[in-house]
Amino acid sequence: MxxxxxxxxxxxxxxxxxxxxxxxMFGIWRGYDxxxxxxxxxxxxxxxAVRGLNILLPAMxxxxxxxxxxxxxxxxxxxxxxxxxxxxALAIVAGGIVTRFFNQPINDQIMGWTPELIPANWTxxxxxxxxxxxxxxxxxxxxxxxxxxxxFADRDG
Numbered sequence: 485m486x487x488x489x490x491x492x493x494x495x496x497x498x499x500x501x502x503x504x505x506x507x508x509m510f511g512i513w514r515g516y517d518x519x520x521x522x523x524x525x526x527x528x529x530x531x532x533a534v535r536g537l538n539i540l541l542p543a544m545x546x547x548x549x550x551x552x553x554x555x556x557x558x559x560x561x562x563x564x565x566x567x568x569x570x571x572x573a574l575a576i577v578a579g580g581i582v583t584r585f586f587n588q589p590i591n592d593q594i595m596g597w598t599p600e601l602i603p604a605n606w607t608x609x610x611x612x613x614x615x616x617x618x619x620x621x622x623x624x625x626x627x628x629x630x631x632x633x634x635x636f637a638d639r640d641g
Contacts, residue, residue: 491558494551495635499628501548502576505541506628509621518614523606524599530610534591542583545624549576552631559638568634575627579620586616 512533518526552573559565590613597603 491555491638494555494558495638498548498551498555498631499635501544501551502572502624502628502631505545505548505579506621506624508537508541509617509624512617513621518610523602526606526610527594527597527599527602530591530594530613531597534595538588538591542580545576545580545583548627549573549580552576552634555634555638559634562638565634565638568630568637572627572630572634575623575630579623579627582616582620582623587613587620590616 516529518529521529552569556566556569556573559569590609593609594613597606603609
């Protein structure tokens with residue numbers, strides 16, 4: 485028989501990791517008005533954020549996803565719990581897909597810019613990045629809420 489400590493530890497770690505990823509994205513959304521930045525300010529801020537977060541956030545999200553999948557396995561005999569964990573996992577995956585295929589390619593372009601060589605269409609790329617950032621924030625926030633619901637449902641059983 486499996487100790488209750490493993491699922492509890494996985495729940496705590498998953499909540500922590502998804503919370504950190506969601507909180508980071510929320511902080512970017514509420515903390516920065518990138519439309520008000522001059523081109524060189526935008527470049528400096530964005531490149532700094534990419535250097536600090538481009539590996540860390542996806543790694544935390546991947547670890548959270550693994551934990552949520554483990555929790556789904558533990559909850560496989562309880563359909564409501566299993567469904568909530570799987571929905572949380574799918575929301576994490578959705579946020580990861582948006583990041584990988586939409587935000588990161590734009591990040592790669594911006595990382596190649598210099599203050600002297602900011603392209604004329606920089607605001608188009610900035611605005612596209614922002615739109616995709618909001619999409620992944622919605623996905624990760626959904627993951628957080630679904631994970632919280634799953635943990636509460638799991639505790640009730």
